[in-house]
Amino acid sequence: MQQVLFDYISKYIDLTEDEKNVLVDLDVFRTAKKGEILLREGEKTNNTFFVIKGCIRTYYLIDGEEKTTAFSTELEGVTPHCVIDKSPSRYYVSAVEDSIITVGSSDMEEEMFERFPKFEIMCKKVSEELLAKRHLDLDEFKILSPEQRYLSLLEKRPDLIQRVPQHQLASFLGVTPQSLSRMRARINKKN
Amino acid sequence: MQQVLFDYISKYIDLTEDEKNVLVDLDVFRTAKKGEILLREGEKTNNTFFVIKGCIRTYYLIDGEEKTTAFSTELEGVTPHCVIDKSPSRYYVSAVEDSIITVGSSDMEEEMFERFPKFEIMCKKVSEELLAKRHLDLDEFKILSPEQRYLSLLEKRPDLIQRVPQHQLASFLGVTPQSLSRMRARINKKN
DNA sequence: TCATTTTATTAACTTAAGGTAACGTTTTTA
């Protein structure tokens, strides 16, 4: 479990044993049961999440309807906007499956950054990578039709389609569950 | 012009005169004529752009059609994905109007970071802010209908609707120019 | 385990977006 985190970090910086120990002492690992809510709309939090095993999702509650906009699976993180802009959260974050995640706080980060400056540089790299990736994701979403988005997801993250409920996947693709159902029927007919 | 950049930076870190001088010596300012292409699809670049005055856009060329996905105006930057992932650019970047921009390279950044580490911390902050913002933008795009997206843009960036050609705005909103035209007609009729 | 809730699909109808084309207007540029 710790090793999974070390391996991830090692893609960006080299960790000394000393640093690994400090990281372990932070005791950031926790489990989340399926359906457990990690962050609620309206709350302010300093906590960031990182998925070691499992899947968590971001969703909005609009007119009593859940609108899922993001899924985070193994080695993907969620930094709620409220951590950055200090405003009440606009969305919920909850576990899609029983999951193992890390929970970090801004304070914890600050402490790490002071002791080990290279952690801050790692965070910069990760942010920049994610920013570029999210730019491409948004672009793709704008350019593709709903059906093309589904086909693209089928290629890029086939696992998601298996492990996530269809109605959550639908809003993730920007359509209604009925539309997604029809899309799937349409695509099956073609083959 | 330099002052505009200093003011922006001062939102994140305090600059000494010394640092300001180094920044000026980097000679990052340049102008871009309307329509000028700053980055082409397929190219690899280390250059990042930041708009002091004017407007630049990101667009894809798909089946001979330009699909605009982003506009950057005063105090907004563009870090092409190729700077981050070292792959050929998937998109074009060009000036919508005659503009004043800064052009920075990775090398230039590295040098600055070594001399003034706090610049790197600033970049981390900016990335994190943009990342949170882009997450919200993508969420909004998924949740809203095309017409709602247009109305939202009308509220949040009314200037864009004035200064940018309609057909570019259309793909930015994820619809065809004809659809945008109809949407506008529909909305006008209601009022 | 059985009742309740949630989920996925299908259908019928409504609404709006895509595609093609035509038209007048504006902007470019030779």
Next chain:
DNA sequence: TAAAAACGTTACCTTAAGTTAATAAAATGA
């Protein structure tokens, strides 16, 4: 400045997404 290109709008038709509702299957929980 005149010809050409690009632009914005409208119209018509097609396609697909939203809405409402019904139903069957699956998951949940008392």
